[in-house]
Amino acid sequence: xxxxxxxxxxxxxxxxxxxxxxxxxxxxxxxxxxxxxxxxxxxxxxxxxxxxxxxxxxxxxxxxxxxxxxxxxxxxxxxxxxxxxxxxxxxxxxxxxxxxxxxxxxxxxxxxxxxxxxxxxxxxxxxxxxxxxxxxxxxxxxxxxxxxxxxxxxxxxxxxxxxxxxxxxxxxxxxxxxxxxxxxxxxxxxxxxxxxxx
Amino acid sequence: xxxxxxxxxxxxxxxxxxxxxxxxxxxxxxxxxxxxxxxxxxxxxxxxxxxxxxxxxxxxxxxxxxxxxxxxxxxxxxxxxxxxxxxxxxxxxxxxxxxxxxxxxxxxxxxxxxxxxxxxxxxxxxxxxxxxxxxxxxxxxxxxxxxxxxxxxxxxxxxxxxxxxxxxxxxxxxxxxxxxxxxxxxxxxx
Numbered sequence: 001x002x003x004x005x006x007x008x009x010x011x012x013x014x015x016x017x018x019x020x021x022x023x024x025x026x027x028x029x030x031x032x033x034x035x036x037x038x039x040x041x042x043x044x045x046x047x048x049x050x051x052x053x054x055x056x057x058x059x060x061x062x063x064x065x066x067x068x069x070x071x072x073x074x075x076x077x078x079x080x081x082x083x084x085x086x087x088x089x090x091x092x093x094x095x096x097x098x099x100x101x102x103x104x105x106x107x108x109x110x111x112x113x114x115x116x117x118x119x120x121x122x123x124x125x126x127x128x129x130x131x132x133x134x135x136x137x138x139x140x141x142x143x144x145x146x147x148x149x150x151x152x153x154x155x156x157x158x159x160x161x162x163x164x165x166x167x168x169x170x171x172x173x174x175x176x177x178x179x180x181x182x183x184x185x186x187x188x189x190x191x192x193x194x195x196x197x198x
Numbered sequence: 199x200x201x202x203x204x205x206x207x208x209x210x211x212x213x214x215x216x217x218x219x220x221x222x223x224x225x226x227x228x229x230x231x232x233x234x235x236x237x238x239x240x241x242x243x244x245x246x247x248x249x250x251x252x253x254x255x256x257x258x259x260x261x262x263x264x265x266x267x268x269x270x271x272x273x274x275x276x277x278x279x280x281x282x283x284x285x286x287x288x289x290x291x292x293x294x295x296x297x298x299x300x301x302x303x304x305x306x307x308x309x310x311x312x313x314x315x316x317x318x319x320x321x322x323x324x325x326x327x328x329x330x331x332x333x334x335x336x337x338x339x340x341x342x343x344x345x346x347x348x349x350x351x352x353x354x355x356x357x358x359x360x361x362x363x364x365x366x367x368x369x370x371x372x373x374x375x376x377x378x379x380x381x382x383x384x385x386x387x388x
Binding site: 055104106142143167168169170171172180 | 243290291292293329330354355356357358359360361362367372374376
């Protein structure tokens with residue numbers, strides 16, 4: 001695993017992580033323009049992109065534009081983090097909130113572990129817990145939601161474990177690998193999150 | 199605002215659909231979208247000036263559009279009364295959401311919204327090869343979800359507490375219909 005990640009493209013040299021939110025196994029750090037090639041690799045990855053429902057190729061230049069600081073005076077409608085593996089000292093994916101509605105105080109939570117070697121290690125669960133805390137405690141959200149397509153069993157299992165409630169199913173709304181699939185729509189209201197706190 | 203027959207793209211019983219995003223009608227769009235009653239249901243919480251539409255219309259890039267707008271023209275009165283169209287067209291999944299505003303209050307509650315939406319839905323399925331068409335609205339917008347039900351759409355999802363309206367959270371509804379269902383329903387409506 002180490003060998004695979006130590007190629008010049010994937011292993012940032014002498015990189016110091018600046019954790020914004022600290023977890024046990026992972027930290028959530030600001031996105032880093034030096035890692036754009038890595039982000040491009042993840043987003044185009046033939047296995048990962050299916051679960052992220054991404055059917056268009058994205059160039060490094062496209063992705064650079066997304067992460068470049070904006071000069072706008074308005075508040076952004078998304079927040080993105082890089083997921084940093086503390087022990088291995090490598091970035092392993094991205095996560096954050098999209099479609100933030102600052103008036104209705106809700107947002108779509110997203111997450112992608114880009115390096116398949118780190119799948120099935122509960123890192124997604126840890127990242128989503130850190131994000132949910134941040135969303136309710138720092139950003140003052142009222143509701144966090146996610147649409148997860150049916151074959152992505154790993155993701156919606158994590159969502160259910162985290163206490164997300166299945167709000168409904170959008171029938172045959174995504175075409176992947178020759179077939180239409182359903183999307184499972186999940187929600188977590190702040191009041192439900194508070195009830196489930198240990 | 200004179201009705202120019204030459205621009206009619208789709209013709210119905212009482213209504214015609216004309217090409218939308220007309221640079222000569224920006225004041226009309228701004229009037230509707232800022233109107234307090236309309237924006238209450240549509241949740242336009244920020245004011246908008248006509249120039250903003252101009253910028254947005256002129257920004258349209260080449261390629262297949264991701265959204266489509268028609269003006270709704272009342273044939274007998276030769277008057278433009280609102281707009282209807284598709285938001286978020288997803289060409290590979292072959293689905294889209296319908297958006298509609300009857301901006302002129304005296305034309306509301308006359309089933310004109312049902313006719314306009316039926317025309318645009320038929321266009322979506324028969325000409326644009328869509329597989330599924332949906333629409334979303336807030337629970338308070340009873341007129342809008344009654345129209346969806348008249349069109350044969352089903353309430354697929356209730357999104358709990360998604361919008362802050364008049365000091366409290368309200369639910370949002372998501373309605374949908376598939377092409378196979380529309381083939382039957384259209385016989386009643388068109």
